[in-house]
Amino acid sequence: MILEVAILDVRPGKQDEFEIAFAQAQSIISGMCGYVSHELKSCVEVPNRYLLLVNWETLEAHTEGFRGSQQYQQWRELLHHFYEPFPVVEHYRSLALPDN
Amino acid sequence: MILEVAILDVRPGKQDEFEIAFAQAQSIISGMCGYVSHELKSCVEVPNRYLLLVNWETLEAHTEGFRGSQQYQQWRELLHHFYEPFPVVEHYRSLALPDN
Numbered sequence: 354m355i356l357e358v359a360i361l362d363v364r365p366g367k368q369d370e371f372e373i374a375f376a377q378a379q380s381i382i383s384g385m386c387g388y389v390s391h392e393l394k395s396c397v398e399v400p401n402r403y404l405l406l407v408n409w410e411t412l413e414a415h416t417e418g419f420r421g422s423q424q425y426q427q428w429r430e431l432l433h434h435f436y437e438p439f440p441v442v443e444h445y446r447s448l449a450l451p452d453n
Numbered sequence: 454m455i456l457e458v459a460i461l462d463v464r465p466g467k468q469d470e471f472e473i474a475f476a477q478a479q480s481i482i483s484g485m486c487g488y489v490s491h492e493l494k495s496c497v498e499v500p501n502r503y504l505l506l507v508n509w510e511t512l513e514a515h516t517e518g519f520r521g522s523q524q525y526q527q528w529r530e531l532l533h534h535f536y537e538p539f540p541v542v543e544h545y546r547s548l549a550l551p552d553n
Binding site for chain 1: 455456458472473475476479492493494495496497498499502503504512543544545546547548550551552
């Protein structure tokens with residue numbers, strides 16, 4: 354499993370519109386092949402900052418499957434115009450820590 | 454519930470030592486009042502980058518309880534010397550998205 358992590362800075366004053374658009378957009382991502390779960394959270398310290406966490410079965414389910422899909426075009430149209438600057442998206446994998 | 458989020462850049466070449474130290478340090482945080490759960494994950498794109506996610510019952514359980522505790526001094530001694538630059542820690546809360 355791979356966790357997609359994006360810190361989303363939304364144009365100031367556009368938070369309510371963004372939340373409405375995200376509520377609509379999340380059904381797009383939830384229907385994709387290899388999607389596992391997602392959460393959108395809001396930042397305590399920065400009022401127009403959000404954290405998007407998406408679990409995918411594999412890295413490619415996100416980077417190739419979702420980003421290469423027609424549905425991604427709808428996702429972009431709904432959401433990308435809210436971001437300033439455009440977010441850096443990273444992926445994280447689970448770690449097997451050494452035994453103590 | 455509040456999610457503490459820290460992107461940890463570990464000095465290059467020190468990842469194995471950091472993982473050993475974190476395996477030891479995690480018992481400190483897990484025993485704190487108001488601690489709920491945590492995960493440490495490693496970044497796919499940046500080899501010496503990690504993501505620490507900690508769920509706390511309240512913001513203050515982290516910012517006052519943990520950071521003001523004697524145990525935090527042990528945590529710092531075990532971990533802080535690995536970080537370059539020193540991480541920015543943020544907190545995120547769950548969102549009630551509008552109905553569609």
